[in-house]
Structures are given as C-alpha cells and as structure tokens.
Amino acid sequence: METTTVFLVLILLTVISFLTGRKRSHAVTSGQGGARALHSLPKHYGYMAGLWALLPALTVLVLWLLFESSILASIVKDDMPGELWQMSESEQGLYFNQVVGYARGATDADMLDPAQIVAGDHYRALAESSRVIKALLVFVIALLGALLAIRRIHPKLRARNHVEKIFKWLLFSCSLLAVLTTLGIVLSVLFEAIRFFQAIPIADFLFGLQWSPQTAIRADQVAASGSFGIVPLFVGTLLISTVAMIIAVPVGLMSAIYLSEYATRRFRAFTKPVLEILAGVPTVVYGFFAALTVAPFIRNVGEALGLHVASESALAAGLVMGIMIIPFVMSLSDDIINAVPDTMREASLGMGATMNETIRKVLLPAALPGIVGGILLAVSRAIGETMIVVMAAGLSARLTINPLEAVTTITVQIVTLLVGDQEFDNPKTLAAFALGLVLFFVTLLLNIIALYVVRKYREQYE
C-alpha cells in the first residue's frame, strides 16, 4: 500500500473516530438527560477520539518513513556475500545504489552481477512486506488509540480540558521550532567559522577596519595583513539599510494611513494588493533597475550639482531597496491601523479633532507596537537583500558613511564568498561562515535589546 493511501486511510479513521466518539458521548448519557449531563460538548469527545487515533499513528508513520530505507538496506547488506564488505564504504554505497535501482525497476539486470540481482530481489520482497507491515501497524495503532479514547468516554470525563491540553502542547511545539531552527543555523555555520578563526584572529576580524579578501588570494599570504576586518561591512550594511528605510518608512506609513483612514473602501481594496506586487517583483529586476536607471540618474544629477558620485553608490541601491520594501511597511501598518477599534476613532473625532490629529495622537500610538514590528521586519529584509546591492553598489568594501560612495553589505559578501571559485578550505570562503555567525549574534543582541525596550514601552501604554 502506498504511503499516500495509508495516510488517506488514517485521515478517514480519524474522521470515523471523531464521529464515533461524538456518538458515544450521546449514548453514555442517553439515560441521564442527554448531552446536558456531559462535562463537555459532544464534539469534544469526538475530538478526543480523533486525536487519539491520529497522533500516535502519525508519529509511528513518520518514524517508519524516516528509517525505512536505512533499515531495509542494512538487512539486505547483512545477507549479501562477503565481497561487499571488502569494498570501501563509499564503493559499497555505489554498489548498493545499483541494487536499489534494480529493485525499483530503474536499472537493467544485465548491468549487474548475480549477487546484486539476488540482493535486489531480496530488497524488493522486504520493501513489499515493509509496506504491508507499515500499513497494518499504522491502522492498528490508530484503532487502538481511538478505542482507548472511546472507551474512556464517560459523562464526567473532562474531554474539553483534555483536548485543549493536547492542542496547547501542539501550539507550544510549533513555537519551539524557531529555537530548533536557530540551533540548526548555529551548528551548520559554527564548524567552518571555527576553522576560519583558527587562521584569522577573532579580534582582527571583529575590529579590523579593512575588508579586502584579495590580498589573501594565495594560501601563503593569509596572515600578511589584517584584511578581514568586518567593520566596513557593518557600516555599509547600516548605510544601505538606512537609506532604504528613509524611503520605505515615510512612503509606506503615509500610504497605510491614507488607505486605512481616507481612501474609499474600493480604492483601498484595489490599491493594497496592487502595491503588494512590489514585494514580489524578483530582485533581479530591481537590481537591473537600480544599476541601469537609478545609478546613472543619480550620478548625472550629482555631477550637475558638482558632487563627486561613484557609478556604483549606496544611494542607488538603498533607494531601490526602499521601493522594494514599501509594501512591507504599508501592508502591515495598514492592517494594524485598521484593527484599532473604531470606538477610539469615534471618540477622538467626536471631541472635535481633525482626522489627522486623530491619526497622529490616537491611532498611531495605539498601533505603534505593530507598526514597529512591521518596520523591523522591513529592516530585516533590507539587511538580507543581496541582488540589488551586488548589482547597484558593487562589492568594494569601503569604510564610509557617504551614500554617494560604493559600499557593500555583509550578506552580499557571504553570498559572493560562497559561490566563488576559491577552494573551500581557504579563509576567503570560510569567512562567509564567520560573517554569518557574527551577523547572527549581532542581530541577536539587537533583538534582545529591542525586546526589552518594546516591553517597557508597551507596559506603560497598556
């Protein structure tokens, strides 16, 4: 039986358990005045039965799928002739790849030696029985779970509390996923980052004022100069993000206010989704736009004003990035402002305040935590953007706060280092992992600070 079918049947069993549980709750109270004698609503008993049928069986199914192929492989390998064990591990893998291919009908028998064919047939038979056992096991567990739950149904059983507890744990585990992801990220960059710090002293990296990986181009020049200083990259990142936010926050926030407070419903319904398209335009498009339209324009204007403007400038990249993140600020703020209760608006207007006074004095403060959240999200997007910066601001890391100069960002450097042609044990490539790690901890620190600041503010407000 295919996994899909097993899964569908499992869902079906869940639904049946739900119905049975609900029915059962009616049945147990038939002599005692019907459903009113129950502690919880009948459907809660149904949910309980359904969850008991679904969750254990689903866990077993997932575990089975995760370990099925490796267990099958080890059984088949154990029964294979000794010659297999004389090969190195990787050769075994290849040899076995053919066995599995044959068992699945993808490899022709004439490419294989007899031992492989025997093993392949063995594998196929095992896989067949594994499918059957898997299906049976899942169904039995589902039925057992459902039965257990249904048998427990009793008017005094606090089914609702039971179900809610399960749900609460499910919700909790969902939010725990973020911690797991963080852990995964740290672990997947840590190892290489440590190798980098073995070659480059961590202090040079953190406080160095020069970023020019080129001088470390040869293995023998690594320590020749402190060329892996992260400061210019941080400044560049800040500079470009700031320019972007200077564009995105006023335009986005004003659009949101206009849409939620002044515009007609129809105009809003049309405008909001249309402007959200800006968030979905591929960044390559913005990159070309920034590099070929905006940057030359800025240069021409700048030169007409007698300023020195580099062909690649932080301003061009930041401007276009700002356009890209307008929808982040706009859409999110619009929703938040819209969600402020009408009573507050009416109270303020009723006192004779104009609309704009109402907005500035009443609505914005009320919506502020949400708006700040949206803006932070937009900043995050700006920090993480690469394509626009590569195309419009280049890759030269210069320590400057002049937006008319070329700068680069941490993210851009990470991407460039990772996809370059240099070998992977070179500090030049490893630097990407170190940059990722450092950026991670810096944003972590900022977020911790932000959390406490926001919390303090919010408590005052509430």
Added chain:
Amino acid sequence: MKKHPVSAVVLAAMIGGATVSQAANRDTISIVGSSTVYPFATVVAERFGRSTQFKTPKIESTGSGGGLKLFCKGVGANTPDITNSSRRIKASEYNDCQANGVTEIVEVLIGYDGIALANAASAPRLAISLKDLYLALAKDIPGPDGKLIPNPNKTWKDVNPNLPATTIEVLGPPPTSGTRDAFAELAMGGGAKRIAELKALSDLSAEQAQQIKAAMAKLGLPAGLYEAMQEQKGKAPKGEDIFETIAYALREDGAYIEAGENDNLIVQKLDANPNAVGIFGFSFLEENGDKVQGSEVDGVTPTYDTIASGDYPVSRPLYFYIKSAHVGIIPGIQEYAVEFTSARALGEDGYLPDKGLIPLPEDELKEVEAAVKALTPMSM
C-alpha cells in the same frame, strides 16, 4: 482541520505524495561547479539529452570551489559525478578527494575562455599595453624613487600620455572569482614584468635570499614580509612569490570596481557609461557587438582567432573532472564526456566554439579525447 474536510484531504494527499518516492537511486548524471563552464556544459548536456536515449544531465551552477567541495565529499549516488571548474583542481582539494575515497579522477581540459577588456561602442576604442593596465589598476606601483607607493593615477593619461584623459573606472570580477585570478596572473602579472625592477625580483629563486631582500628593500617593502611568508609557506619564498603579492593586488580606492559576476550587467553598465572599461567573458563581447567593443591590448583586439592563437594575452583554461568510480554505474557519464570532447562539439566548427568557447589546438584535442575514452586518471 476538521472544519474543512476537503482541505484536510488535499493536504493529506500532498504530504503523502511528498513522502512516496524517497529516491535512493539515481539515473540522471549530476554535474556541479563553475558558473563560467556552465553555459558550455549545458549546451553539451542539452544536445546529449536530445540526441541520445540517456536522460539530460542535471547541471548546477555552484562556483568552482563549491563544486569541488561537493565532488570530493565522497563516492555514492548522493554526490555529483562530474564537476566543472574554471581553474585547475588545487592540491588541497585533490587530497581532500583522496581522503574521502574519490581516488580516481579524470581531468578534462576543454578549452579556453577569453577574458575581454572592453568599453562602450559609442566611445573611442581603447588601445593599451599590459604595462598601462598594471599601472592603472595595481594597488601599489613603483614611484619615482623606485619605492612602492599607493597608485596615484587618476586618469588614463596619467598612466600613459597617449591615452585619453578620462578617469580610470574599470568594472571587473571580485576576488573570489576565477576570472579575477586569471586576470591578475596574466594581465597584472604580465604588465608588472614589463617594469625592470619587478621583473628582476620575479626572476630570483628561493636560494637568492639576499638578493630578494635587497630588491624588497629597494621597493620599500617591510622586511617582515619575507619572514611572514617564509613562516606561512614553511620554506624560503621565491622572488616570484613576493612579486605576486605586489603585482596581483588591485586598487581598492574606487578606480577598480568589483562588479559581481553578472557579465550582462557589466555590458549594460558600459553601454550607459562611456568612460568605463569592463572585464568580462569573451562570449558576452561577441553577443553584444552593438554595445561594447573589445579594447586593444598590446595591439591585439580580442577576437575568436586572436585568443585561439594566443596572441591576445588574457584567457584562462576551463576544465571538468569525472569521478571514475561512477562511470558505468550512473548511466551515460562516459558518453557525455565523449560528446563534450568530440569534434562535433569542440572542433573548429563545433557548437561550443559557436557559443564562444575557445577550443584547444587540434592535436591537443585528440589527446584529450583519447584520455576521456580511456578514462586516464590524473595524478598530482
């Protein structure tokens, strides 16, 4: 979920479908590696897929370093069969391969990629020498007293009075790029050797430590550099090593602009800015004859013929590497390699030169073809 039985079923089918085919075996060739070789390898893969009964190979563009890293991870269906590279495999990578059980590797040199120097077609054609290029782009150049000073040249005229008085503005690849390495070695190195004191330095062997130190002192280099390099290498450095440190470093004051590896973008930027000069792959020059023109370097413009003959000084070799252990197990690997090196593909009228690859001379091509057919493993 219970409220929406339909969506629940759809969801179920999706997740179920996802888990069905946990492919443990593979019958498509998996290729990774350089983004410079990618446009050529894909052409071959496409022809190969269309004209044979084999499946079209899957080709990833990961960069040479990333490709070799994946390639050397080991033998087995979950590792790539072939990796493309715009430079030769390095000793450290070869050792990594060996340590992970990738013992037999076939190296295939497929041809050259011209690195073109070009500017906007609307501007006058630039005619420079390698020495001009070095003096325009090097981070430090010998000053009037022979000591190295930060490059003071602002315009091309400062470099060479015969050149126009436009600001030096060169768009080129970043230090992580193989194109950059090749450019540094051939153009910058070549240019620096036209300067007597640098040339003298580069000719010194490791034994001539005293002369090297004297030459370094003359150039105003700190004495510590010699020791630092000695410590790094574990042995006495050659004059060439010191020379490379000086010659291969490009300016970081804005005259040289690291522009990412999107060559189309460089072409369009040049089109928009007549003062700028760009460094990019020859195939992009060929395709965009209306927007950009190749600059004359040492009196030679980059064309197909001048690069093939070696008259045009800046080009770099392209390779791919085959994992012998996979040949015969993943179907079609050798056939693909044979197609790649056949006259139909790489010959003078083949479809790869048509895409801008500079092929090998005929006798060398024959050798490569024979090596592919015999799967001769490389050694290092």
Added chain:
Amino acid sequence: MNNMSKPRSATPTDAIRASLKKRYARERRFQWYGRLAVLTGFVFLFILLADIVSKGTPAFTQHYIKVSVDLDPATLGLPAEPSREQLYSADYLGAIKAGLRAMFPDVSGRKEKQQLYRLLSMGAEYNLRDKVLDDPRLIGHSSEFWLRAHAEAGSYLKGQIPAGSPEADRKVKDLQIAWLDQLRAEGRTESRFNTTFFTQGDSREPEMAGIRVALYGSFFTLVVTFLIAFPIGVSAAVYLEEFAPRNRLTDLIEININNLAAVPSIVFGLLGLAVFINFFELPRSAPLVGGIVLSLMTLPTIIITSRAAIQAVSPSIRQAALGVGASKLQTVVHHVLPVAMPGILTGSIIGMAQALGESAPLLMIGMVAFIMEVPGGVTDPATVLPVQIFLWADSPERGFTEKTSAAIMVLMGFLILMNAFAIFLRRRFERK
C-alpha cells in the same frame, strides 16, 4: 457652527475657531502626503511593469520557416526497413541542410553555408525527428515542414534589428537578412504563439527555452512552504500571544523568532544543506527540500505579522467570549482568529511572495541548475522561477533578454494569482 451667536469676548471657542483654518490646512496637507505616498508606489510599480512587459512581450511569439525537406532514406542513412532505433538516430540535420541548400542554390563556400544553416534552430532537427517518429511514412518523400527559426533570425523577423546598423555590430549578417527577406516575400515565414515557452524545460537556445520546469518547481516548492509555514506559523503566534506564560523560555522563543527574520536567506540554504541533505539524506535539487528551507525562512514573517494581528484584536472580544463560558482555546479559534485573519493573511501573502522570489538559499541545496525534464513530484529535480530568471539574465545570448522578461511576467502572474486568492479570503474575513 453657523447658528452660533456672535462672540462677545475671547473664549476657547474663538481660539479654536482661529486655529481651525490652520488645522484644516494641515489636514488637507496630510491627505495630500498620503495621496502622494500611494502615488509614489504606483509610479514605481508602473515603471517596473512597463519595462518588463515591453521587453518580454516579443518572447511570446516564435517564427517558423517553411523548408522543403527530402526525407530520402539514402541521405538519412537509413536501410530499407528502418527500426525505430534507426529512425531515432538518422541524420535529419543533413536532410534539413540539403533542403536549405536547394532553396538557395547559389550559396557556396563554407562560411556562407554555415550562415544559411544558422537560419534554423538547433531544435529543428529534433522536431523533424519527432514528426518522423510519429509518422514513419514520411520517409522516402519530399515534404514541406515548418521548422523553428533561430533566435537571431527570429529577432530580425520580429523587427528588433534596426535597419542600417553596421554588419559587424550584429549577429544576423547581411546575407542572412537578404535570405530572410526573400523567404518572407515568398510567404515561407510565419509567426506563431510560442507554446514551447510554456511546455518545455530550460534550453541553451533562446528559441527552445521554456519555463515549465521552473513553473512546476515553484508550484511544488510553494505548496510545501505553505503547508509547513502557515499552520506552524499561526500556531506559534497563537501560542505566544494567547497561551505562553511570561518566562524565560517564552522570551527566548520570541527573541529567536525576531532574530531569524534578520538571518540572510543564504544561511538558511546552508542549514538546509547541512540538515536536510547531508543528515536526513533528502534528495538534492528537490522542491521538497527547497520548500522546507523556504518555510523556515518565511516562518518569522508569518509569526511576527500574525502576532501583531492577534494583538490588535480588541480585548473586549476575548472578555465577552470568556464571560459566556468559552474556554481559552474556543475563544481563540472562534473569536480572536477570525478577527485577526486579514492581518494574518497579509503577513502570509508577503511571506509567500518573498519565498516565491527567493533564489539565494536554493543555490546551496542544488536548485540553481539546468534541468530539462519536467518534475513530476516534490522529490524530482527542479528549479524555480526566480532562479530561472537569474540564470537567463546571466546568459550571453541576446535572445534570452526577452525570455528573462517574459519569465518575470509569468512569475508576476503567478504572484498575482496567489495574491488574488488571498485577497478573496481576506475579504471574507475583513470587517471594520
């Protein structure tokens, strides 16, 4: 205010009235700022779209050239009773070349002939083969075939080559232009809707390239992303807003989520490579892994926006529900979530749009690749639309410029469709 009696002395009313003009002016100004802001957004969107559409439209047509091909078994190198195998590997290119030469008998010399052959796409050979395989009776006869034109010839036929430009500056040479003019005069060229663009995978010849693989890849990837990110994201937001006790663990989770939003997307690719491909041994280049990675990437966006939306729900709604005896969960599911849904959907749209346009993390897990075979499921190798766009934008061939823009149009279409669906949902929930 009209029927107010005349002021006798300076009262607060006077002060207010005096300030009214100023206040109204400010009000009007404020409104104009709003209009201006919205307009700014529209202008940028319009510029971008106009650029894309004008560049991409030509990609939807494809030119064909009618060539008379003699499918003589001798030229094809076929025996009297060819097997299917032999038909597959016959020399169709030779037959096509002979057909072209027959149309222009005075073409001589290798260079000229090469230019002549270059009028047709490299795919013409394979298209002809497929036609013959469908109908082997064609062998032995001379028939007229509409064969696909080369992208360069096509660009001339589409009128993209300005007249009088110097020959050295373009790929289509004067001779080829003369031939094409003659063919056009004879009615042997035709422009058709480019179905290939939607039915084929990637190709290195612009005229043969299609976005089917990328479209399917994007679809599969996004389905996986949505199925993982939306339920988990909303659940996490509900937990954090409604259930979580105030303690260190909750703070940790909250900070983690905010921090994940700022992690560069390529780092998620590194995570995917290390965890899902190297550890769980999921297949490389598969939409399944891509979807998981992108869902981890979009989760923070969805959680943060959903939390903001849930937070904004008026406490009175909760109190009312709890007051009539609803449990905490019932309150949330029946009363809070429906009110918060528009905001949650907005966050999800933005998160999904971000996932749809993302290419950097996919590089690490092998989805930046040349793939011709259309994926059948979430574990087959595939690429996605932004990657395809990126790869085409990086191709030297001129013909890919219009394909790039056309692919962007398709991506936007995909996005608009996705948004439309979300808006439909949002509308159903929204109330003011």
